[in-house]
Amino acid sequence: MAHAAHPAGGQPGTGGDGVTAPGPSGQGGTPAPGPQADPKMVLEAADINRALTRIAHEILERTRGAEQVVLLGIPTRGVPLAARLAARITQVEARPVPHGSLDITMYRDDLRLRPARGLGPTNVPAEGIDGKTVVLVDDVLYSGRTVRAALDALNDLGRPLAVQLAVLVDRGHRELPIRADYVGKNLPTSQHEVVRVMLTETDGEDAVLLEPVGDTARPRRGGVTGRKR
Amino acid sequence: MNRHLISAADLSKQDALLVLDTAEELAQVADRPIKKLPTLRGRTVVNLFFEDSTRTRISFEAAAKRLSADVINFAVKGSSVAKGESLKDTALTLEAMGADAVVVRHSASGAPQRLAGWVRGSVINAGDGAHEHPTQALLDAFTIRRRFGRGSGEALDGLRVTIVGDVLHSRVARSNVWMLHLLGADVALVAPPTLLPIAIDDWPCSVSYDLDAALPKSDVVMMLRIQQERMNAAYFPSVREYSRRYGLDSARLRQLPEGAIVMHPGPMNRGVEIAAEVADSPRSTIVEQVANGVSVRMAVLYLLLGGLEAAQ
Numbered sequence: 116m117a118h119a120a121h122p123a124g125g126q127p128g129t130g131g132d133g134v135t136a137p138g139p140s141g142q143g144g145t146p147a148p149g150p151q152a153d154p155k156m157v158l159e160a161a162d163i164n165r166a167l168t169r170i171a172h173e174i175l176e177r178t179r180g181a182e183q184v185v186l187l188g189i190p191t192r193g194v195p196l197a198a199r200l201a202a203r204i205t206q207v208e209a210r211p212v213p214h215g216s217l218d219i220t221m222y223r224d225d226l227r228l229r230p231a232r233g234l235g236p237t238n239v240p241a242e243g244i245d246g247k248t249v250v251l252v253d254d255v256l257y258s259g260r261t262v263r264a265a266l267d268a269l270n271d272l273g274r275p276l277a278v279q280l281a282v283l284v285d286r287g288h289r290e291l292p293i294r295a296d297y298v299g300k301n302l303p304t305s306q307h308e309v310v311r312v313m314l315t316e317t318d319g320e321d322a323v324l325l326e327p328v329g330d331t332a333r334p335r336r337g338g339v340t341g342r343k344r
Numbered sequence: 345m346n347r348h349l350i351s352a353a354d355l356s357k358q359d360a361l362l363v364l365d366t367a368e369e370l371a372q373v374a375d376r377p378i379k380k381l382p383t384l385r386g387r388t389v390v391n392l393f394f395e396d397s398t399r400t401r402i403s404f405e406a407a408a409k410r411l412s413a414d415v416i417n418f419a420v421k422g423s424s425v426a427k428g429e430s431l432k433d434t435a436l437t438l439e440a441m442g443a444d445a446v447v448v449r450h451s452a453s454g455a456p457q458r459l460a461g462w463v464r465g466s467v468i469n470a471g472d473g474a475h476e477h478p479t480q481a482l483l484d485a486f487t488i489r490r491r492f493g494r495g496s497g498e499a500l501d502g503l504r505v506t507i508v509g510d511v512l513h514s515r516v517a518r519s520n521v522w523m524l525h526l527l528g529a530d531v532a533l534v535a536p537p538t539l540l541p542i543a544i545d546d547w548p549c550s551v552s553y554d555l556d557a558a559l560p561k562s563d564v565v566m567m568l569r570i571q572q573e574r575m576n577a578a579y580f581p582s583v584r585e586y587s588r589r590y591g592l593d594s595a596r597l598r599q600l601p602e603g604a605i606v607m608h609p610g611p612m613n614r615g616v617e618i619a620a621e622v623a624d625s626p627r628s629t630i631v632e633q634v635a636n637g638v639s640v641r642m643a644v645l646y647l648l649l650g651g652l653e654a655a656q
Contacts, residue, residue, distance in 0.1 A: 218369065221381040221411075221646070231345070231651030233362055234369040271378040 154311070158300060158323035163283065166299030167196070170281050171203035173297050178248050183276065185247045186214035189265055190235025192254040195316035196283060200252060213240035217251070217272075222264035239272060249275040250297075254312040256282040259293035284323055286310050345647050348460045348467040352478045352522040357499070360526055364486050365496045366643035367636070373410060374639065384413035387649050390443040392418045392434070393470070394425070394450045399610055399634055400470050400480075404447045407641035413649070416441070431455060435462040445649055448472070466648040474574065477515040480609055481523035483640040484516075487633050488529075488564055491605050501528035506558050507549075509568035509590055509617050512539045513575070516609045517568055521549050534558045536590065538579040555590055559599040566607040567592050567618045583616055593619040597627065605629050 158166065175181050181204050188197030194216040201214035218235035220226075251265050262280060269278060281297035286304040302325070304310060309326040313319075345362070346354045355363070373379055389408040393401050401417070408415045418438075420426060425434060431450070438446055445466040448456045453473035460467040471477040488500060505524050511517045511533055524531050531549035533540070544551055552558060559565065570586065580586045592606065600606075606618075606628045614620045623630060 221383040221650075226383065226650050227652060229652050231647045231649075234366050237369060237372060267382070271380065272376060 154324040154326040156322060157284070157302060157310075157325050160321035163299070163321045163323065166283065167199050168203055170297040170299060171200050171207065174200065174250060174279075174281065175204060175207060177279075177296070180208065181212060183247045184212060184250055185240055185242070185244055185275075186212060186250050186252055187217040187239070187244075187265075187269075188214070189251060189253045189261060190216055190218050192312055192314055192317055193252045194236070195314050196254060196281075197250075197252040198316075200250075200281065213242055215240050217265055217268055219261060219264040219268050222267045224260055224264065243273055244269065244275045245273040246276050248277045248279065250279045250281050252281045254283050254314075255310050256280070256285045256293075256295050256298075257288055257310075259289045259291035262293050263291050283312060284310055347648065348456075348469075349478050349644060349648065350456045350460060350467060350469045351476045352481050352519040352526070354478070355523075355526070357526050360482065360485070360523065361497065361499065363482055363640065363643045363647060364489060366647060367482075367486055367639040368496050370642045370646070371636070371639040373642070374635070380410055380412060382412050383646055383650055384408070384411040387413045387444040388416065388442055389413045389445045389447060389645065389649075390416045390418055390438050390441075391470075392438070392446055392448045394420050394448075394455075395471070397449055397470070399637065400449065400477075401447075403634070403637040404468075404470060404479075404641050404645075406638045407645055408445075410638070410642055411645055413444075413645065416443070431458065432462055435459050439463045439465075445645065468644065468648065471515050473515065474513050474518070475515050476519045477609075478519050478523070479637070479641055479644055480516050481519035482644065483633060483637045484520055484566065484607060484609070485523055485527055486640050487607065487629050487636050488524075488605070490636070491629060491632075492563070492603075499528045500524060503529045503563045504532065504561055505529045505564040505566060506532045506534055506562040507566045507568065508534045508555060508558075508592070510539045510570050510579075511535045511544075511568065512541050512579070513571040514568045517566075520566065521547050525549065529564075532558055532562070534590070536580055536586070555592075555596065556599065559596055560601060562600060563604050564607060565592060565600065565604065566609075567612075569609070569611065570613055570616055587616050591615075591617055591619065592622050594621055597622050597625065600627070607633060609633070 178184050186197040186201050188194035197214045201212040204212045215238040216236050218237045220232065220234050249269060251262065253261060266278065269275060279296040282295045283299040284302050285295055285298045286302045288306055302310065307328055309328050311324040311326055313322045315321050345359050373381060391401055391404055405415050443465045445468060446459060446463055447468045447470050448459055449470040450472050453475035455472050456467050456469040469476055469478055485500060488503065492503060507517050507520060521531050525548040533549055533551045534555050537553060540551065606622060608618055608630050610630060612618055612623055614623060622628065
């Protein structure tokens, strides 16, 4: 409970290391949490670093040197995570690892539940994915529906040898038979809570926060803001 | 975004940029082995064309099919319209068939607007008389943005676009003036006085009659087709004279600044408003415009039909 002591509920800029500051990607509409609703710091920058380093090594081990590996991040925050994992693998193996992004918006199963939204970038490395081991990278694994959509999207791009999944946080509550191969942190959560991942590339700092949101009436999926309820 | 796309003015700058950015991502689909997305599975798009068209109808059909929508092509020839059925009765028939979107081209300005009041689905204007052709304007804006190396989120600020020719009969010109102005470009029209509409002073663009003076100040030259089929009077003494004064030939092409591009919405009258060697030059974007048309129409169909509003 890093900041339970701030009675003001941590307005942007007042929370010491800026724990509750909304990211530049526009979290401004979030109501300021009350005193009892302080977000809890789950992972700090150093924890995220360590988790990614461990995942990078696990990928190397499991894929025997990651020679045929392509890392594909799911926008928004999976993309910088994939780039970071690729950089770490490159450090160890002294050889570049292809990485890119895979937007899954057009494959979502909840498109008709919300207004049409803009698309994220899809950049598949030039060598393609045929015969490769594709490691999908996302920030939070929750219902598994995003990953299901990503598998469909991959299917239209080619035929990988194998597909694996790396996530920074696994918060449980799966709705589909999907599991992660590499997990930064297993985080038991209630469905009313919001897991908020912030990354330097998208939000100016590295942190994973758990926000208790008592409002059960809110829709389940967090969407493009990186808030995953 | 509005539920319908009838006029370029239906879009805010933000909407227009969203269409262009979405089209930018969807353009990649054309390079994939499987050129299809599942997004509009189970949706029905009706192409309702009361006027001849090659590229627009095929472009919409390809766009809808790449998004997995079902496409019904309704050609007036061989339909009950040839027997005298009214637009409203045709609309009610489509409605009963459960069309989620109607792509309509009609010789009467305002027909899509009327249609929008009769059907529950989205109405997309694919050209109505001399009024508007908004998807053409979007694809032209998309083509310009790409050719000038601007990426997602960027508008057309500072680019000088000159639209030349038969503005009076051109829905492409009308939509483009509004769209390109909305996106920050400086638009100039060049045409003989007889081929300019009466209310031209209200358009957000400058007007002149001298092509040779305008060319050195143009980053984009958009040539319009001389629409013989809509002309019921003599608007210029002869085709030859028109071509001399307002046609884009190689000599005029050389007056353009470096990096300037030449556009034409098609179909072209080679040798009238544009010389064959200009149409085939590397500066010409005419073939690109057709390819971009599919991406832009995919974006429009997705944004109008893909989300929640259309489901109601």
